[in-house]
Amino acid sequence: MIGIDLIKISRMSRLIERFGEKALLRFLSPLEIMLVKNPKTASGFWAAKEATSKALGVGIGKDCSFEDITIYKTDKGAPKLKLSEKLNTNFHIKDISLSITHDGDYAIAVVAIELHIT
Structure with missing residues (x-):
């Protein structure tokens, strides 16, 4: 299963300018926020x-x-995903991969999920 998402970085910049860390807390944990260096x-x-x-x-x-x-990030700075036990159990997830890229005013992420065959 594959998912992709695209966001305009200036949209995130405006959210952060307007609401500060509260904007980030809507979708990130405090530990994840520590990894955020900028709106990108x-x-x-x-x-x-x-x-x-x-x-x-x-x-x-x-x-x-x-x-x-x-x-979270690996020792070499690569982004990785950890899913809740609820997601792992409900969706029978075997493995998950993430790629994030930025170009100009856009950030794009692609996620590939491998399921256990039942």
Whole structure:
């Protein structure tokens, strides 16, 4: 299953300018916020969480919330995803991969999910 999301970085910049850290707390945990260096990074994280929910086929809502998806980085700085036990169990997830890229005023994320075959 594959999900993709695109966000205009200037949109995230305006949100942060207007609401500060409260804007980030709507979709990121305090630990994730520590990884955010600028609106570009925040935009990539937003796109990653949206792409994850799209790969699951449900979008962000009761079946998959922002809090069910955690972004962290490897020692080399690569972004990775950790899903809640609820998502792993309900969707039978075997593996998940994430790629985030930025170009100009856009951030894009692609998520690929491998399911356990039942």
